[in-house]
Amino acid sequence: MRPFQYQRAHSISDASAIAALPEAMLIAGGTNLLDMMKLQVATPSQLGDIGRIGLDGIQDTSDRGLRIGALATNTATAVHPRVRADYPVLARAILAGATQQLRNKATTGGNLCQRTRCYYFMNVDQPCNKRDPGSGCGAIGGVNKLHAVLGTSDQCIATYPGDMAVALTALGAKVVIAKSDGAERTVPVRDFHLLPGDTPWRDNVLDQGELIVAVTLPPPVAATQLYRKVRERSSYAFALVSIAAVIAIDDGKFARADLAFGGLAHKPWHDPRIGELLVGAAPSPALYDQAADLLLEGAEGHGDNDFKIPLARRTLHAVLAEAVEKAA
Amino acid sequence: MSVHVKQDKPATDNRLDTMRQGVIGKPVSRIEGLAKVTGTAPYAAEYPVEGCVEGVLVTATITRGTIVRIDAESALAMPGVIAVIDDERLTTRPAQGTANEAPQQKPRTICYWGQPIALVVAESFEQARDAARHLVVEYKPDEAAPVEADPSIAEEQEDETVREGNLDKAMSDAAFAVDVTYTTKGHASAAMEPHAAIAQWDGERLTVHASLQMLNYNITELSDALDLPEDRIRLISRYVGGGFGSKLGISEEAVAASIAAMQLERPVRVVMSRQQVFQSIMRRSETTQRLRLACDADGRLTGFGHEALVSNLPGEEFAEPVLQSSHFLYPGEHRELVLKLARIHRMTAGSVRAPGEAVGMPTLEAAMDVLAERAGIDPVELRLRNIPDKDPEQGLPFSSHKLAECLRQGAEAFGWDSAPRRPRLRREGEWWIGTGMASAARVHNVAEARARVTLKADGTALVETDMTDIGTGTYTIVAQIAGEMLGLRPDQVLVDLGDSNHPRGPGSGGSWGAPSIGSAVYVACMAIREALADTLGIDETALVLADAKAGNGTPLTELLGGKDLVREGHYEPGKITDDYLASGFGAFFAEVRVNHYTGETRVNRMLGAFGFGRVLNAKTARSQCLGGITWSIGMALTEALEFDPRDGHLVNRDLAEYHVPVHRDVPDLDVVLVEERDAAASIIQAKGIGELGMCGGAAAIANAIYNACGARVFDYPMTPDRVLAAMPD
Structure with missing residues (x-):
């Protein structure tokens, strides 16, 4: 593991400030990031712990939709009465992922930001354009059973591994993002993740210094x-x-x-x-x-x-x- | 005093059944179970050792070639780094089971991607890991590094070859014949506890806490690797968090920790990462197997062909013994059995969970299902018609043979329907439901073993041996055997295992642990009984011991008169191994469901009926069988090592991507123990148990897949993509 500076954020603005530092990453549940740090797939020099800045609430919105805080755990979301009643596809998708222990730690924002489990991405001694731009794609011509068949590029054929975001996509959810200047912007989940194209190192639209604060669900539909x-x-x-x-x-x-x-x-x-x-x-x-x-x-x-x-x-x-x- | 018994004849006069304590065979819970589940049983890396520093192995990033230069300065300059161990004695592969000598050393010669080449030692584990990652190594790669087993470069293993009669003619003359080719993927042992060692050097003597299965061999292997006499080495493996073959031989971390400790004169701990365990220890070879079966109109086999292609690194003698049970399970006058080994540059192939039968039986038993269908004979009946009365190749008698009983009792317990079989008879929603069965066979091994038993003056007993308990229940069965023989409860017997200072046991491997160490303990206890009988002036056969008292009511403490009674039992299998063919037998039955749309297969229920001699502990024996059946499910449906086709590196090198079964994959399992006494298997009339449960079980699942949905799949594991490709519309 590369040595890093650890800081605990006490507010969203704290978190934004840490996230804006060079080589900084934010950590919430850590179920993906810690694995990657041990393997040196991720080597942040600054780690901002956002575990205690609130944002773990799940509240009704004024239009009878639901706002799920970025730090609500996957378990909390999956068992929430309104999620179970009105958005069961979300509960089912979350429960189809990982294990109970992981879901107890994993958060909404972290889950959206989880990275591919492509074997070549996870092995620092193999080429990967996502991890090491320009080094090549090991999966093309390698073992690629888990890999993508849609929207690939000659740079990357990785898949997004999550389940929760698939349900959020079907539900038409939105991602609420705090910008580094304190303002918020909202992006449909459908537009949050990117295709690899020529920039496979970019998984999603988050810019340095931005963090997810919530996911909002539209009013439930009879379906x-x-x-x-x-x-x-x-x-x-x-x-x-x-x-x-x-x-x-x-x-x-x-x-x-x-x-x-x-x-x-x-x-x-x-x-x-x-x-x-x-x-x-x-x-x-x-x-x-x-x-x-x-x-x-x-x-x-x-x-x-x-x-x-x-x-x-x-x-x-x-x-x-x-x-x-x-x-x- | 040591008592040596070499077993040349069946032990028909074994005394265990005439003892009065009544603990042998009983479902006694593991005596170390509480310590394990409460976290107080220390595993190799968990011993608190003052001043211990941490070593992390550096592994090669090329497939084949040489190291030109290791720039130690690149790591030594990093915080906390103490040393870069770049030593010719570092081992680059694990020793094969029972090798009894150092494995390949010369770490600057690279033979596979991921090979250990150096050790970085630092004050903290994190520092060592980071520095290992940054150590600059210059390679000179050798381009000629084949990584796929190619039949054209394979050598026939002549010891395994049998060619009798004319199989081609038997095939063409047969009433029914099957000629099918299967593939199986490589497997990892996938033990929970990673390979780990703490080495301490006092200037004279080396003490190593390690996670090993066979200290009796490992001490010699370590001694050879270090060029340090055995009497200056002590190995300790009191608890082992699973071995499954991967800890049979001394492995790279133990040697590296020892070298570092001796060089630095500080205790050094080396724990392999999960990825290193996967890519630097053992793989089971992938196999390609052709089965040719010919039978007459009644289903009796006339021809039997089994050819297999396996692989290993150059210089390794081990060739996955795929045909091991094929030599004797079924008759067939015309026989052709051939094992070929291709030399490739993937990691070392060696013993992984039931080497041989684990992959040989599932293909044979799947081919038998095809034959049963062609011949229109119920699969259970086809097997019953093909039980030889003696070993079909060497003509040896079987030490015992419980296949028929297992088939019949298993079929009854499972509720096997012997009505004519046809695929796709039962569907529930999206799921096709079907059943399948297979025979089980696994050769029985028994080995030389020593154990020291002390009947202490206080009326308790102590058993000491370097034998290990790798989670199988050895502690408990040793206590039961000693308790039964000496008239003590198991909790009155202290069992001290896993210390190379003790008499040498057989080690845990090849399922030979229980019959071998059990026999040594039995021999020692018999000698103690003789001594007690002498004291009483009676014949040993008249000596009754129960509840810490002799039959005349004299307490053991009184009989002992304040002195300990110590005997070392030395058991050695003699002519029994030449005069008999000994094997465990069994039968598997499975019901599966296969999703019509997705090809996903799940096991609804599964049963195994097994005959393996005396059951020493009904609970731990059953647990072993449950574990074996679980591995059968993995073998059938999910487990596959995937290697990059270009550089041969292991791609799926953790437990997230190498899919052992999870709880949800393992349904209600049922085990029928077909009790017997096999007097020619060991002096305690017991055979090995551990591996039998996965020797054929995958075929019961494969055959059930076909019966469910009509997909005849010829490649293990039968993942959704393969099931769908074979699924009829």
Whole structure:
């Protein structure tokens, strides 16, 4: 572990000030960052502990939505009565991730910022453009079973590993960010994570000195909510493919179809064309195939992960069929 | 006084069943269990040693080549750094089990990515780790470094080869035949406790707390590596947090800690990181296996072919013994068994959890399922029709053979349906449900062992040996055997294990620990009984001991007259190992569900029925079987070492990415212990247990996958991508 200066932040402005320092990182639950520091994947010289600046509340918003503080733990969020009642896809996605011990420590903001578990990213003696820009991508031509089939670049084929953000994407949640000047800005979760492009070291839109203060959920809608995570072992494994679905049926037709996909890309994947295709149409396997065609347009495997393309199609069929059955 | 018994004949006169204490075989809880679960049982790295400094291994970042220069200054300038140990005696691989000599040294010659090359020692672990990362090493790489096993470069292992009759003709003449090829991925032992050592040097003698399975060999290996006589070394491994083969031989951290402690004259602790354990210790070789089975119209095997390709580093003798049980499990006059070894530059291949049968049995038993289907014979019945009455290759009698009983009792306990089988008969929602079964077999090993038993003047007993308990229950069964023989409760027997100052045991490995050390303890206790009988003026066979009293009511304390009675038992297997073929046998039954859409497979329930001689402790024996079945689930569904195809480095090198089963993957497991006495297996009529539970179980799951959804998968583990690729529409 590289030696670092540790500072405890006492307020959001404290945290912003620390985050603005060179080579600084903020730590909340530390469930991802500490692992990376031990492996020297992350080597901050300044560590700002934001664990005691509040921000762990979960409150109703004036429009009957929900504001989840950046430091609310995953466990607290998953068991919150309003989350369970109105946003069950979020509770299910969180509970599908990690382990109870990790969820007790992991926070909302930290979860959004967790980094890829690409094997080459996590091994400092292997090339990785995300960790070491310009060193190359070890996963291309290497072992890439967990890797992305959508939105990749020739610089990086890593996936975003989380579950919670997939549900937040389907729900249309927003990320509230404190800027270094004390002002706030709000970014839809759908736009928070970035594709790798030519800047694979950038996971998301946060600038140096910024921190997440909350996630807001829109008012609940009457819909069936599902989270399906396909994985090799039944717990403590990252998704091969996951789908968050918020589905409503009215008069035998889709009235709402908000879908988001994990395990396929460098970010939780959302394609608005899928919802547009489904809404107003009657459920049928042929329709699901069309939805899958849209989802997988341009999908490209890299060898070990070729299977994700048919798997995503089959899983989409399963999820839509289940949602329709439950919604009916 | 030492008593030596060499066992040339079956121990039909064994006395354990005639004793009166009544503790042998009973489900006694582990005597060290409370210390372990309360955190008071110290593991190797946990001994508080004053002034201990911390060492971190530096590992190679090329696959093959030489080190031109190690710039020690690059690390020595960093805070807290005490030394860079760059010593020709550093070992670069773990010793193979029972090697009894130092493994490969010469750390400046690189043979695989991740090979240890140096040790950085610092005041704190964090400083050492950081400095190890920053040590500047200049390499001269050798481009010729094959990392994939290629049959064209493989050498036939002639000791394993059997060619009898004409298998090709048997295949073409057969009423039914199967010719299928399977692959299995490499496996990691994946013990919870990482490899760790604390070395202390007083200028004359070296003491090493280490996590090791076989001190009786490890002391010689360490002595050879350091060029230090054995009588100046003491190894201590009182508690071992799992070994599974990975701690059979002395490993790199113990040698490095010793060298550093002797050089610096300070205690040095070296704990491997999880990643280092994965990439620098043992892998089970990946395998490619072709099975050819030919049978007559009644399903009786006429031809048996099993060919396997495995790999290892240049210079390693170990070749995953895939065919070990294939040599005797089934008949077939026309036989062809061939094992080939390819030399590649991945980390050392060695013993990992039931080497051989762990991967040989799941392919054989999956092929048997294909044959059963072709022949239209129930899979249980097909096995029952193919139990040889003697070893089909050497003609030796079996020491005992409980396969038929295990098949029948297992089928009954599981509720096996022998109605004609067809895939896709049962579906619940998205899930196809199916069942499968497989035979289990694992060769029985027994080894030379010594133990010293002291019946103390106060009426308690002490057993001392360098034998280890790697979580299997050795402490407890030793207390039970001594207690039974000497008329004491297990808690009146103090068992002192894992110290090389004690008489040499057999070590824990190859499931031979319990029958071997148990026999040595038995021999010592018999000698004590003889002495007590002499005191009473009776024949030993007339001596009754129970509740710390002789049969005539005389307390042991009185009999002993204030003196300790000490005997060393020295057990050695003799001609029994040449005259009999000894193996544990069993049967697995599994019910699985396979998701039609995603190909995910989950085990609904699983049962194993096992016959392995005398059960010494029904609870720890059952636990061993449960663990074995759990590994079967891992082997079948999730466990796979993945190597980079270019530099051969191990890619998934932690427990997040190397998928051992988690609790949720392991459903209700049931174990049927088919009790027997195998007098030719050991003097206590017991066989090994630990590994049998994973020798074939993966095939029961594979066969159930086929029965559930119709996907015949030929590659282990059967992950969703593979199941989907084989899934009919």
